[in-house]
Amino acid sequence: xxxxxxxxxxxxxxxxxxxxxxxxxxxxxxxxxxxxxxxxxxxxxxxxxxxxxxxxxxxxxxxxxxxxxxxxxxxxxxxxxxxxxxxxxxxxxxxxxxxxxxxxxxxxxxxxxxxxxxxxxxxxxxxxxxxxxxxxxxxxxxxxxxxxxxxxxxxxxxxxxxxxxxxxxxxxxxxxxxxxxxxxxxxxxxxxxxxxxxxxxxxxxxxxxxxxxxxxxxxxxxxxxxxxxxxxxxxxxxxxxxxxxxxxxxxxxxxxxxxxxxxxxxxxxxxxxxxxxxxxxxxxxxxxxxxxxxxxxxxxxxxxxxxxxxxxxxxxxxxxxxxxxxxxxxxxxxxxxxxxxx
Ligand SMILES: Cc1cc2nc3c(=O)[nH]c(=O)nc-3n(C[C@H](O)[C@H](O)[C@H](O)COP(=O)(O)O)c2cc1C
Numbered sequence: 001x002x003x004x005x006x007x008x009x010x011x012x013x014x015x016x017x018x019x020x021x022x023x024x025x026x027x028x029x030x031x032x033x034x035x036x037x038x039x040x041x042x043x044x045x046x047x048x049x050x051x052x053x054x055x056x057x058x059x060x061x062x063x064x065x066x067x068x069x070x071x072x073x074x075x076x077x078x079x080x081x082x083x084x085x086x087x088x089x090x091x092x093x094x095x096x097x098x099x100x101x102x103x104x105x106x107x108x109x110x111x112x113x114x115x116x117x118x119x120x121x122x123x124x125x126x127x128x129x130x131x132x133x134x135x136x137x138x139x140x141x142x143x144x145x146x147x148x149x150x151x152x153x154x155x156x157x158x159x160x161x162x163x164x165x166x167x168x169x170x171x172x173x174x175x176x177x178x179x180x181x182x183x184x185x186x187x188x189x190x191x192x193x194x195x196x197x198x199x200x201x202x203x204x205x206x207x208x209x210x211x212x213x214x215x216x217x218x219x220x221x222x223x224x225x226x227x228x229x230x231x232x233x234x235x236x237x238x239x240x241x242x243x244x245x246x247x248x249x250x251x252x253x254x255x256x257x258x259x260x261x262x263x264x265x266x267x268x269x270x271x272x273x274x275x276x277x278x279x280x281x282x283x284x285x286x287x288x289x290x291x292x293x294x295x296x297x298x299x300x301x302x303x304x305x306x307x308x309x310x311x312x313x314x315x316x317x318x319x320x321x322x323x324x325x326x327x328x329x330x331x332x333x334x335x336x337x338x339x340x341x342x
Contacts, residue, residue, distance in 0.1 A: 027039075027327065027331075028041075028327065028330055028331055028334070029041070030193070030210075030215035030216055031193045031215050032160060032193050032195060032215045032216035033216075035139060035159055035160060035193065036065050036092055036117075036118055036139060036141075036160075037091075037092045037117070038060075038063060038064060038065050038091070038092060039063035039064075040062075040063040040064050040323055040326075040327050041195075041206075041215060041216030041217065042059075042063075042064035042065070042206070042216065042217055042218075042219065042323055042326065042327075043064060043065040043067065043094070043120070043141075043162070043195060043197075043216060043217070043218040043219070044056060044059040044064060044065065044066050044067045044218075044219070044220075044223050045067065045096075045168075045170075045197060045218045045219060045220035045223070046067040046068070046069035046070075046071070046094070046095075046096020046120055046122070047069050047170065047220055047223075047224070047305075048069045048071035048072045048098075048170075048290060049069070049072050049290050049291050049294045049295070050069065050224070050229070050230055050231050050294050051066075051067055051068060051069045051096075051223075051230075052068060052069075052081050052230060053068055053080075053081040053082075053084040053085040053088065054084075054088075054228065054230055055223070055226075055228050055229060055230050055319075056068045056081075056085055056093050056094075057084075057085050057088040057089050057093070058226075058228035058318075058319040058320075059223070059228075059319055059323075060085070060089050060091040060092065060093045061088070061089050061091060061320075062319045062320040062322075062323045062324075063091075063323055063327075064319075064323055065092060065093065065094055065118065066085070066089075066091075066093045066094070067093065067094040067095070067096045067120055068081045068082065068085065068093065068094070068095050068096065069096045070095050070096060070097045070098075070103070070104075070107040070110075070111075071096070071097075071098050071101060071103070072291070073103075073107075075106050075107075075110060078095070078107060078110050079110060079114065082095070082110070082114050082116060092117040092118060093116070093117060093118065094116070094117070094118035094119065094120045094141075095107070095110075095111045095116050095118070095119055095120070096119075096120045096121075096122060097111065097119060097120070097121050097122070098121075098122045098123040098124065098171075099121050099122065099123055099124025099125065099126070099128075100123045100124045101123070104124070108129055108132075111133075111138065112132055112133070112136055112138065115136050115137070115138065116138060117138065117139065118138065118139045118140070118141065119133055119138055119139070119140050119141075120140075120141050120142070120143065120162065121140060121141075121142045121143070121158075122142070122143035122162075122171075123143070123171060125152065125156070126140065126142040126152070126153050126156040126158050127152070127155075127156040130156045130157045130158055131157065134157065139159045139160070140158045140159055140160075141158060141159060141160040141161065141162055141195065142156070142158045142160075142161055142162065143161075143162045143164050143197070144161050144162065144163055144164070144182075144186070145164055145172070145173030145175065145177065145182070146173060146175050146177060146182070147177075147182070147185050147186065147189065150163060150182075150185075150186045150189060150190060150194075151189055151190070153192075154189070154190040154192055158192065159192070159193075160192055160193040160194070160195060161186060161190065161192055161193075161194050161195070162194075162195040162196075162197050162218050163179070163182045163183045163186045163194050163195070163196055163197065163214070164179070164182070164197035164198045164218070165177060165178045165179025165180070165181070165182050165183075165196075165197070165198035165199060166178055166179075166198065166249075166259070167179055167198040167199030167259075167307055167308045167309065168197055168198030168199065168220060168221075168259060168307045169220050169221045169224075169247075169259050169260075169305045169306040169307035169310075170220060170258060170259065170305045170307075171256070171257065171258055172198075172249065172257050172258065172259050173257070174252075174255055174257055176249075176257075178198075178199075179196055179197065179198040179199050179200070179209075180212070183196045183209060183212040183213065183214050184212045184213065186213075187212065187213030187214070193214075193215040193216065194213065194214045194215060195214060195215065195216040195217060195218050196209035196212065196214040196216070196217050196218070197217065197218035197219070197220070198307060199307060199308055199309045200217045200218075200219055200222070200309065201219060201221065201222035201309040201312065201313055202222070202312075202325075202326060202329070203325070203326045203327075203328075203329030203330040203332070203333050204329075204333055205217060205309075206326055206330045207330050207333040207334060207337070210330075220307065221239070221306045221307040221309050221310050221313065222309065222313060222322070223319070223322075224236065224239055224306065225239045225240065225313045225315070225316050225317075226316060226317060226318060226319050226322060227316060227317065227318045227319070228318065228319050229316075230294075231293075231294045232293070232294060232295060232296065232297030233297065234297030234298070234299045235293050235294060235297060235299065235302075235304055236316055237299075238261055238263075238299045238304055238306075239304075239306060239310055239313055240313065240314060240315070240316070242261060242306065242310045242311065243310075243311050244308050244309075244310070244311030244312070245311075246261060246262055246310070246311075247259050247260060247261060247262060247306060247307065247308055247310065248260065248261075248262040248266050248270065250266055250269045250270060250273070250286075251269075251273075251282075252273065253273040253276075254273070254278070254279035254282060255279070256279065258303070258305060259305065259306070259307055259308070260303050260304055260305050260306065261299075261304035261305075261306055261310075263299060263300050263301075263302075263304060264300040264301060265286070265289055265300065265301045265302065265303060266303075268285070269282060269285070269286060272285065286303060289301070289302050289303035290302070290303045290305060293305075
């Protein structure tokens with residue numbers, strides 16, 4: 001379907017047939033949609049213990065890119081998740097592999113053997129695998145926390161880069177660069193498509209990312225507050241209650257930073273850090289705590305990872321409604337901004 005340029009760099013509007021309503025509609029689309037074969041430039045951030053095939057399938061079916069988080073999966077479990085998502089949808093999906101984990105080598109082999117459509121690699125150097133992914137036609141997007149890392153990803157030959165700022169939930173950069181700064185500087189050093197992550201939960205976030213030069217968004221926290229979110233209701237309730245100031249960053253003294261809800265566990269970890277406890281001692285105290293939050297719903301002693309954007313997430317909705325609203329509103333937002341050009 002033909003497109004025509006709009007004011008946003010590398011984003012354009014495309015005529016699309018809305019099967020549900022039986023009408024044609026003009027739709028915002030970018031290179032990220034073309035490369036990944038998706039309708040909407042919206043990626044589900046891989047989230048360990050949480051984004052298995054069910055959640056990933058919900059997002060892929062709704063037109064975004066669903067992501068299976070391999071981090072905590074045994075090899076057989078990962079294969080099973082890939083098989084199940086293929087049974088649930090023919091749309092593209094991704095497998096997220098944090099490269100610093102010892103389990104990553106096996107996960108990479110499985111992704112290659114299964115010829116998954118997309119690998120989102122994170123937390124490590126992409127150089128080692130990009131050629132092998134390419135030879136199997138697997139698209140590889142890599143998460144980067146700093147400009148230096150953006151450059152390394154570009155040199156390694158990835159297909160796209162996810163620039164994630166320190167506002168985001170989960171593991172964040174020790175250098176704590178914000179999404180606003182990182183995306184803006186990333187688009188200066190590469191022509192590869194940039195996906196903005198960290199602090200984005202709605203249409204205004206998407207339009208802001210496009211204005212910075214990104215061509216898509218990856219969301220984690222917003223997707224946690226969805227009906228399809230496979231996490232305990234207590235975690236979802238905590239998301240709805242949390243204000244923008246309710247997250248904190250643990251691990252600044254150990255070099256492994258996480259943005260989490262400031263609950264009793266986080267306060268205890270911060271106290272241990274103040275007392276100069278080392279990484280081993282802290283790790284042994286926190287081990288399994290994300291699972292504890294996601295599965296058992298322990299909102300005080302579990303690790304409830306979430307980003308600052310949680311402050312304005314006020315409802316639990318279906319993934320489909322969420323994506324439809326973001327896309328519709330994004331077009332309205334772009335039109336709204338035109339009022340400033342006189
Ligand atoms: C609970 C949770 C778990 C996460 N686990 C992973 C992970 O396993 N691998 C990864 O690359 N990123 C992980 N992330 C980061 C997300 O994929 C995503 O980039 C981030 O949430 C975006 O920021 P936002 O929370 O502001 O939307 C996690 C984030 C959260 C909130």
